[in-house]
């Protein structure tokens with residue numbers, strides 16, 4: 018499985034894109050930096066996009082992807098919970114901000130919304146995709162994505178602490194996890210629904226207790242202005258738990 022991190026941050030600036038991950042060039046997870054991170058040709062090779070929640074930094078490239086695909090006569094399945102699909106239809110693809118790409122009359126629509134049901138494994142292309150609710154504002158799900166060779170990742174989406182209820186459903190080799198702010202922002206993290214390196218530490222301890230192993234950990238959704246502190250604090254977690262905890266970068270590729 019080839020895991021390509023297109024965007025690794027919670028904001029956009031030169032060199033930093035919002036979170037978007039592409040598996041094997043065909044399955045995109047969240048659409049923060051999706052179109053700015055892929056050539057148009059590579060965008061046409063995508064089979065599906067799965068979205069974790071409706072916050073703008075995770076769905077923002079759905080309209081630009083739709084326009085690129087429509088101009089090339091293509092279309093794509095976009096999977097998420099009904100409330101996320103509805104939010105995109107109401108606020109973005111509403112005929113005012115962008116065309117209603119999900120309703121194209123003559124030809125096949127560029128966007129085909131498909132609902133996912135938490136805790137039910139869904140087959141998307143060659144992948145088994147399992148949505149697990151996490152602790153964030155509104156309805157947010159993390160995804161375990163398992164390929165036909167048994168390789169699996171779990172992406173937590175944005176989440177605050179308290180993930181132990183997720184672990185029993187999962188056995189990923191790689192955990193891609195929200196670490197938005199450094200430890201001194203722990204109150205902010207709780208208030209806004211995110212993790213710090215110290216919170217991540219607690220979650221990993223519980224993971225190890227429950228599952229008997231630790232996955233390779235890749236942090237995403239960092240705030241660029243706090244990245245130096247997050248990196249130092251994550252290195253400490255890595256040292257204590259004796260497992261790699263790496264901060265993702267735009268363009269990073271991991272093969273499992």
Ligand SMILES: [Zn+2]
Pocket residue numbers: 070072153175
């Ligand atoms: Zn969010």
Ligand SMILES: [Zn+2]
Pocket residue numbers: 027072074075175238
């Ligand atoms: Zn976010």
